[in-house]
Amino acid sequence: MRKVLLALLCVSMLLVPSVPALAADAVKLKFSHAAPRTSTWHQGAEKFAEIVRERTQGKFDFTIYPLDELSGGNQVAGIDLVQTGVTDVHLQDALVWSAVAKKSVVPCFPWLLPTYEDVDRCMKGEGGASLKQVLNEAGVVCLAIGENGYRQVVNNRNAIVQPSDMKGLKIRVPGSNVHVSLLKYIGADPITMNQSEVYTSLQQGTIDACENTLDLLFTQKTLEVVKHISLWNYSYDPLYLSVSKELWESLSDEEKAVFQAAADEAMAHQVAVTREKEAALRGQLGEYKIEVVDSLTPEQVKAFREATTKVYEDYRQEFGEDLFKKFGHAF
Template sequence: MTATRRALIAAALAAPAAGCVQEIGERPLRGADAHPAGYPTVEAVDHFGRLISERTDGRLRLRNYAGGQLGEEKDTLEITVFGGLDINRVNLAPLNPIEPLTLVPSLPFLFRSTDHMRRALDGAPGRTVLNALERHGLIGLAFYDSGERSFYNTRRPIRTPADMRGLKLRVQTSDLYVALVQALGGSPIPMSYGEVFQGLVQGVVDGAENNWPSYQDSRHFEVARYYSLTRHVMAPEVLVASARTWAKLTPPDRDVIRAAATESVPVMRGLWEARERTARQAVVEAGVEVVEDLDRAAFETAMRPVWDRFVTSDAQRTLVEQIRGMG
């Protein structure tokens, strides 16, 4: 644990459980984002910070620690619950073990398109997931995009689940992602993101899965030349506040923060869409074979045992049906 992280946790534990608004105003709100400066989520959180500063005449302001300065997302979530961080942008994955409802937007082949995903998360299903975080010491503010994840590999195009048989595919350290690849006939290999390029070069793995910008930024496209648009997962990022911080804010200041978070969403999405376009263009120009003619129905059918395993409560099943029932 770094000195900065230790200091933030120590400060949080030393602070009273409730305080006054002036206590917050005497220092900047502290935020964290694991992505580097300039990344769409970081830009959106910075925009959020500018809005709350403008609307409170500088009384509330944000200092955002980007680039993973405070550790991995599971670490910064812990700090946020303690109150050492006030604002945090994380992926849903580290929240899955904490709140079962966050598993639902992570389900493979749940969303038919990015538009479907956005309408669901901007609407009642999204509010249900955000509200569920409060019992864990977090206030859910908004969802950001994390892109459409697709499979890529060094050996062949993937058009049906049968094409995945025998492929060693890197996955995140997640039971859900392991089950996803196994159900499609591949061999999941949990591996840190930084090891994937060398793993592809050496044949330790045949492929992996990710969105367009990550596929390009990581240079994986230089080795894994088949990119199949399975769009199997569209799990979002989420912007949260510490419930300890929230308890110290007046209702008008809470309204300012909620409104600023909502208004930061289209900013993030616009930046993300632009980044996706440039990444796709660069990859296509590099000669990668992009596979779009897939048998999506076959992939969806293969997911039934995965859904049965991870959707176990009535609340989860209700949420799934709400999302699937959206036109």
């Protein structure tokens, strides 16, 4: 019996892929992102680090810092750290990046990319290439694009299926000028505040509503203090995986190829698990005492699009018609 167990152990060890040990003089790198360790952002970061370590025989040793720990939780400051080379690798969403590189917010415009088919077509084509260039011009090297997902709306006043349902609604929004403007055009009263204040503000009635991805609505327990949710897919939010120019310029051509391939594969993995998680979370909405609008009809989407048309005109000249065209919008 002992011989049989030893034989099985040897076979099992052969079947488990070996991860290269870190080199004695491994290059230590800092990878920062803004989400919790339980997020798909973190899964993408871990996948990237794993691939690079494996394909460089342990030359690079990554420490991953979630929740923008290196910048004290300040997400915009987190971008500054990768721009200046304090952080080596960085993962952040378009809404935050728009404070630094304004055009990076284009894919988040209202109902611009209403389905994942639209997302994949644009992100894997000229649209995605243009976004990478926007970030490159901001002083980093953008290697790949991941996914935060569609932002949904929750509130304590009424079901939302048409623009009039938003009139006077006090809604917390991220610090994006585009989102402040478009919600005003619908008739809402957008308010910017730190995410950490949202739960209590909804609970106490300081605000009526907020919007976020399903993942964050669940993990931040927002669904405990709201009565309505509308899955309206009004704004798609991509993630940008970038490295500092200082790090990039220190890599050999062979290492650059490894980092690029690792970024592509890691973000493909992150997108896949994000969509799987979203599908699972939709099925868990019944666990909360909330009214669910699980989708909008084409006619309802059209009404919201017409109400927010002006936000496209507001940025038509600043961002350029050509960039919008790469995401399917024609003026």
